[in-house]
Amino acid sequence: MDVISLRNISISFDGEPVLKSISLNIRDKEFITLLGPSGCGKTTTLRIIGGFTKPDRGDVFFDGQRINGLPPYKRHVNTVFQRYALFPHLNVFENIAFGLRITKTPEKVVRQKVGEMLSLVNLSGFEKRQSGALSGGQQQRVAIARALINKPRVLLLDEPLGALDLKLRKEMQGELKNIQKRSGITFIYVTHDQEEALTMSDTVVVMNAGEILQVGTPEDIYNEPRNAFVADFIGESNIIPGVMPADFAVDFCGGRFECVDKGFEKDEPVDIVLRPEDLTLIEAGNARIHGVVRSVTFKGVHYEIIIEGMGCMWTVHSTDYAAVGTEAGLEFEPFDIHIMHKS
Amino acid sequence: MAPEKLVRRFWESIRHIKTFIYRFYVWLVLVFFYAPIFVLMVFSFNNSKSRTVWLGFTFDWYLQLFKDETIMHSVYVTLVVAVLAALLSTVLGTAAAIGIAGMGKRQRALIMNVTYIPVLSPEIITGVSIMLLFVWSGLKLGMLTLLLAHISFDVPFVILSVSPKLRQLDPHLFEAALDLGAKPMSAMRKVILPQIWPGVITGMLMAFTLSVDDFVISYFTSGPTSQTLSITIYAMTRKRVSPEINALSTLLFIVVLTLLVIVNLRQSRDNKQPQRKEEDVR
Numbered sequence: 001m002d003v004i005s006l007r008n009i010s011i012s013f014d015g016e017p018v019l020k021s022i023s024l025n026i027r028d029k030e031f032i033t034l035l036g037p038s039g040c041g042k043t044t045t046l047r048i049i050g051g052f053t054k055p056d057r058g059d060v061f062f063d064g065q066r067i068n069g070l071p072p073y074k075r076h077v078n079t080v081f082q083r084y085a086l087f088p089h090l091n092v093f094e095n096i097a098f099g100l101r102i103t104k105t106p107e108k109v110v111r112q113k114v115g116e117m118l119s120l121v122n123l124s125g126f127e128k129r130q131s132g133a134l135s136g137g138q139q140q141r142v143a144i145a146r147a148l149i150n151k152p153r154v155l156l157l158d159e160p161l162g163a164l165d166l167k168l169r170k171e172m173q174g175e176l177k178n179i180q181k182r183s184g185i186t187f188i189y190v191t192h193d194q195e196e197a198l199t200m201s202d203t204v205v206v207m208n209a210g211e212i213l214q215v216g217t218p219e220d221i222y223n224e225p226r227n228a229f230v231a232d233f234i235g236e237s238n239i240i241p242g243v244m245p246a247d248f249a250v251d252f253c254g255g256r257f258e259c260v261d262k263g264f265e266k267d268e269p270v271d272i273v274l275r276p277e278d279l280t281l282i283e284a285g286n287a288r289i290h291g292v293v294r295s296v297t298f299k300g301v302h303y304e305i306i307i308e309g310m311g312c313m314w315t316v317h318s319t320d321y322a323a324v325g326t327e328a329g330l331e332f333e334p335f336d337i338h339i340m341h342k343s
Numbered sequence: 344m345a346p347e348k349l350v351r352r353f354w355e356s357i358r359h360i361k362t363f364i365y366r367f368y369v370w371l372v373l374v375f376f377y378a379p380i381f382v383l384m385v386f387s388f389n390n391s392k393s394r395t396v397w398l399g400f401t402f403d404w405y406l407q408l409f410k411d412e413t414i415m416h417s418v419y420v421t422l423v424v425a426v427l428a429a430l431l432s433t434v435l436g437t438a439a440a441i442g443i444a445g446m447g448k449r450q451r452a453l454i455m456n457v458t459y460i461p462v463l464s465p466e467i468i469t470g471v472s473i474m475l476l477f478v479w480s481g482l483k484l485g486m487l488t489l490l491l492a493h494i495s496f497d498v499p500f501v502i503l504s505v506s507p508k509l510r511q512l513d514p515h516l517f518e519a520a521l522d523l524g525a526k527p528m529s530a531m532r533k534v535i536l537p538q539i540w541p542g543v544i545t546g547m548l549m550a551f552t553l554s555v556d557d558f559v560i561s562y563f564t565s566g567p568t569s570q571t572l573s574i575t576i577y578a579m580t581r582k583r584v585s586p587e588i589n590a591l592s593t594l595l596f597i598v599v600l601t602l603l604v605i606v607n608l609r610q611s612r613d614n615k616q617p618q619r620k621e622e623d624v625r
């Protein structure tokens with residue numbers, strides 16, 4: 001069952017198209033992530049779902065009902081804003097209680113519910129703090145508690161972890177995922193961090209320049225990127241131009257390689273994606289792909305090695321070391337080769 | 344003594360003289376500004392009708408003020424008009440500022456400039472033009488016209504006092520309130536108003552002060568039975584020469600001065616707070 005559907009949504013600002021007829025179905029209780037580079041229209045999409053921006057064309061459906069004209073305060077959708085937007089004149093308790101105060105909830109119920117929310121986001125004991133006297137991570141959690149207290153069907157989160165440091169980010173990613181599972185609320189999450197998108201989501205939506213390029217599970221998106229942009233955006237990739245002479249065979253870098261893809265036209269020009277971690281360093285002598293090591297960077301778990309050869313720069317992630325200036329060869333298996341139509 | 348030392352001494356004394364001259368100049372300006380008022384205050388306690396000879400201390404002139412019906416009536420008019428004008432112009436000005444904040448850039452710049460014009464244009468022009476408007480529209484000059492005129496010159500000051508507060512506001516606060524179920528009016532009341540409240544109060548105090556202080560515009564727009572204090576003082580200087588004027592002017596001066604000090608303190612305090620907030624964000 002789709003909780004939200006977008007149909008052919010278009011919008012322009014100052015004559016500049018920002019969303020170009022996008023359509024998207026969002027299933028109930030799923031964790032869906034909009035992923036894309038800065039300015040691709042992620043926030044605009046969220047604002048259309050939240051009711052803050054009216055699309056020029058297209059429809060928004062909630063539980064199958066068209067809600068284009070419905071104002072934000074009548075939608076069963078709540079938002080965690082990009083910069084939190086906590087109410088500075090209210091303390092933590094009253095910030096979280098805001099939604100309940102609007103509906104004139106009895107004081108006893110307010111107390112109980114806010115208490116539950118505070119323990120959900122690990123902020124018990126912070127009731128009396130002013131929102132300005134909280135760290136970024138704590139403000140973040142207040143914003144989440146405030147948005148969840150109305151028990152919305154859908155929670156919109158606009159880069160909620162963008163302002164946090166790496167360690168806190170990782171912690172909050174886990175916590176958010178837990179909150180989503182426990183509450184059974186649909187999360188629509190916006191980020192431009194591909195790793196965050198892949199680790200947290202049930203479904204990833206890759207966007208660029210106002211268009212949806214691919215929708216799928218994190219595994220699908222990673223393993224079967226639809227085009228070179230998606231492949232490149234989802235993790236680093238080596239993208240090489242090539243030709244498909246027949247099913248299960250592909251020509252690039254002056255050689256013919258076995259692969260697992262089929263269904264392309266004969267001699268169709270394609271893009272070949274090889275992930276840095278799928279490439280193995282071998283002796284240069286008997287390798288079909290070989291070149292000179294141009295740079296080596298230590299990345300913690302592995303070395304990032306750039307090799308120049310066969311008219312390309314190859315990025316390799318390897319636990320083996322190779323000295324700059326030495327000859328090195330590369331090896332990969334047929335299923336490491338991902339082939340995409342030219343876009 | 345070594346020659347360098349002498350040179351240094353010389354420059355030091357020059358610097359001392361310079362500082363002295365600067366200080367002296369500042370004091371001179373202050374004396375120039377305040378001496379007349381000071382003289383007026385002193386003579387409001389003079390036990391004589393003379394405005395030149397000091398014949399001992401008395402409170403009589405102040406006591407007489409309270410017995411003078413014309414004066415007491417004008418105090419009443421001044422206060423009623425100032426309070427009503429301050430309240431109404433605060434409501435109007437705040438609403439206007441909120442409306443202006445929601446406009447596009449170009450429209451906002453235009454409206455703000457239009458708002459500035461009455462603030463900068465000579466009062467006499469404002470006064471005469473408002474009077475002509477009242478005469479043309481057939482309104483009888485009196486308390487109502489006085490009130491309307493005061494509201495019209497108070498509103499821009501309220502707008503100018505509230506607008507900066509709105510500009511400092513996080514634009515998502517209003518949306519966050521709507522998001523949590525608040526209708527637009529209730530979001531205004533519960534979220535926006537508490538944020539801009541200091542500006543609103545400052546604007547109201549400023550409006551009240553301007554109303555109490557105003558002479559020129561009131562002169563043109565009040566009727567014979569609705570004279571404000573400053574008009575009464577002006578009239579007194581023409582008819583009977585009495586030290587009551589000194590007493591009355593002293594009181595008016597002190598009231599306006601106190602209000603101005605409060606407004607200025609509030610403004611400088613308000614200006615400090617947002618700066619601190621901006622630093623926090625960075």
Ligand SMILES: Nc1ncnc2c1ncn2[C@@H]1O[C@H](COP(=O)(O)OP(=O)(O)OP(=O)(O)O)[C@@H](O)[C@H]1O
Nearest residue numbers: 013014018036037038039040041042043044045192
């Ligand atoms: N209210 C507006 N008026 C004019 N242009 C706008 C408005 N809102 C968004 N835009 C433009 O629309 C484009 C998409 O904006 P949007 O905020 O949706 O991007 P985003 O994907 O959220 O980017 P980011 O990752 O930087 O937050 C941008 O080029 C932006 O300048």
Ligand SMILES: [Mg+2]
Nearest residue numbers: 042043082158
């Ligand atoms: Mg954004």
